[in-house]
Each structure stands twice: as C-alpha cells, then as structure tokens.
Amino acid sequence: MIKLCGVKKCFDGKPVIxxxxxxxxxxxxxxxAGSNGAGKSTLLRLMTxxxxxxxxxxxxxxxPVWENPTVKARFAYVPDEVFFExxxxxxxxxxTNKLLYPAFDAEKCEAYAKEFELDIKKSVxxxxxxxxxxxxxxxxxxxxxxxxxxxxxxxxLDPVMRxxxxxxxxxxxxxxxxxxILTSHSLREFEDVCDRLAIIHKGKIVYENAADEIKxxxxxxxxxxxxxxxxxxxxxxxxxxxxxxxxxELTVKGNKDDITEILKKTTPVLLxxxxxxxxxxxxxxxxxxxxxxxxxxxxTI
Numbered sequence: 368m369i370k371l372c373g374v375k376k377c378f379d380g381k382p383v384i385x386x387x388x389x390x391x392x393x394x395x396x397x398x399x400a401g402s403n404g405a406g407k408s409t410l411l412r413l414m415t416x417x418x419x420x421x422x423x424x425x426x427x428x429x430x431p432v433w434e435n436p437t438v439k440a441r442f443a444y445v446p447d448e449v450f451f452e453x454x455x456x457x458x459x460x461x462x463t464n465k466l467l468y469p470a471f472d473a474e475k476c477e478a479y480a481k482e483f484e485l486d487i488k489k490s491v492x493x494x495x496x497x498x499x500x501x502x503x504x505x506x507x508x509x510x511x512x513x514x515x516x517x518x519x520x521x522x523x524l525d526p527v528m529r530x531x532x533x534x535x536x537x538x539x540x541x542x543x544x545x546x547x548i549l550t551s552h553s554l555r556e557f558e559d560v561c562d563r564l565a566i567i568h569k570g571k572i573v574y575e576n577a578a579d580e581i582k583x584x585x586x587x588x589x590x591x592x593x594x595x596x597x598x599x600x601x602x603x604x605x606x607x608x609x610x611x612x613x614x615x616e617l618t619v620k621g622n623k624d625d626i627t628e629i630l631k632k633t634t635p636v637l638l639x640x641x642x643x644x645x646x647x648x649x650x651x652x653x654x655x656x657x658x659x660x661x662x663x664x665x666x667t668i
Contacts, residue, residue, distance in 0.1 A: 369391040374422065389575065401566060457485060
C-alpha cells in the first residue's frame with residue numbers, strides 16, 4: 368500500500384501539489400485522471416521518489432519513499448516522455464536491466480519483443496513514438512516490480528496496441544499480485560482496466576472511489592414527453608438537469624431500478640436510463656468544480 372498524507376510540492380514558490388491525501392491499495396490497478404495542469408506527472412514523480420515533497424509524508428508499505436533504495440527497487444516507472452540513449456537497443460537494455468534488477472525476466476522481455484515485432488538489435492532511438500512506448504512498458508513489466516507507475520500510459524499507441532498493453536498490464540497485476548498506477552487525461556483509457564479511480568484537480572484529489580461504484584450509482588437519463596411543461600422528479604437525487612423542449616437530460620445518483628420506477632410515474636413517451644462512462648463522470652465531476660473549455664493550461668510539470 369502506498370499512502371500520501373498532507374503532501375505539498377512547490378516550484379518557484381507556486382504550489383503544484385497542495386495538502387494531497389491518497390491511498391493506493393496493493394494488488395490492483397488505480398487510475399489517476401485530471402485536468403490539464405492538475406499535477407498528475409508531479410504526483411507520480413513524488414510517489415516514485417523522483418521529487419521530494421516539501422511537506423507531508425509518502426510511504427510504501429510503511430517505509431518512506433524518498434532516498435530509500437530498498438523501496439525504490441520494488442518500483443518501475445515509465446514517464447510521460449520516454450527517452451533512450453542513441454545506439455541503445457533492446458538487447459543492451461536487457462543486459463542493463465539484468466544488472467540493475469535481479470528479478471528482471473530477460474526471456475520474457477525477448478518473448479514480448481518478438482510478440483510485438485520489435486527488432487532487439489535495432490537502435491530504439493530510431494523507433495516511432497509508439498514503439499518506444501512499447502519498449503518502455505515491456506522493460507518495466509519485466510522487472511517484475513511490486514508497483515508499476517505509468518504516466519500517460521498509452522500515449523502514442525494505436526487502438527490495437529492500447530488494448531494489447533491493457534491486457535498485458537492486467538495479466539501482470541493479477542498473476543503476481545502487483546499494483547499498477549496509471550495516469551491519463553482521458554478516462555476512456557481506464558475503462559475495463561482500473562478497479563479504482565482518483566481525480567486530481569489543481570493539485571488536490573477531488574474524488575477517489577472504486578470504479579464499479581461509479582457505474583452502479585450514477586446514471587444518465589433521457590426522458591421525452593408528449594408536451595412541454597415543467598416536470599417534478601420527486602424522490603430522485605438529481606446531480607444535473609438539462610431540458611430541451613419535451614426532452615429532459617438528467618444525471619442522477621441512486622439505484623437504477625428505483626430511478627427507473629420513479630421516472631415511469633412521470634409518464635414519459637421515451638425513457639432511457641444508463642450508467643455513466645468514466646469519461647462522462649470525469650466531465651461531470653470537473654464541471655461541478657468550474658473547470659470548462661476556457662482552460663488552456665498544459666500539464667507540463
């Protein structure tokens with residue numbers, strides 16, 4: 368388990384992470400999403416000990432992360448921008464990893480390279496952006512770490528490769544009881560992958576819960592009526608409501624069957640109640656905090 372309490376990080380006197388609390392349980396996949404400039408990359412660098420926090424504590428299984436080689440040896444971290452020295456190929460990367468990480472599985476790495484049609488003798492710096500990302504992900508997973516940290520995990524990968532690497536991460540987590548922490552701007556990347564979700568905004572965690580909890584407790588509703596008049600939806604916990612003539616669009620919290628039964632009593636001519644996707648929930652959650660299309664900040668830190 369990784370636990371952050373009251374963590375703060377500033378750059379040039381400006382807080383980027385402020386009074387942040389987060390718990391990542393062992394043996395699962397946690398997705399961290401956030402608006403541009405929210406502090407996702409900084410958060411991962413703090414969790415992996417690349418940066419030292421200015422305040423607060425960060426511990427992994429009870430041990431402090433900062434300047435703790437024993438703890439860091441159990442980590443694998445792939446940053447948002449991967450870099451390889453000119454001339455380095457997968458074959459030389461395997462040799463280096465074997466020296467640095469005793470648990471590194473060289474045979475598995477070669478097998479993955481063959482599976483993904485990556486030439487182990489060719490310079491990685493000559494690969495495409497997506498292929499470099501594949502090499503970095505494979506290398507990290509073959510270290511067999513207890514905790515994998517992937518920043519903008521699937522950036523540069525085409526849809527087919529995204530699906531294959533999602534399955535690869537899931538298989539590694541399940542088979543070894545490891546943990547994976549992923550970040551992304553888009554919650555579409557987390558569908559069917561993450562069992563827990565955290566949303567960061569302006570350096571703070573504004574939401575944290577099981578991903579299944581979102582899909583089973585918050586619903587989008589479309590209800591169309593035969594005439595135009597105000598409707599009362601007594602008994603519903605409405606988070607958001609929009610109207611367009613005879614059509615109502617609602618975001619409702621509660622049990623799906625109960626929501627459906629209440630809405631049927633309002634006699635709609637058309638009714639659809641469906642779970643929010645993680646992306647729709649992300650848009651709603653940040654929208655409720657005033658984050659909108661005018662924001663143009665970049666997550667550069």
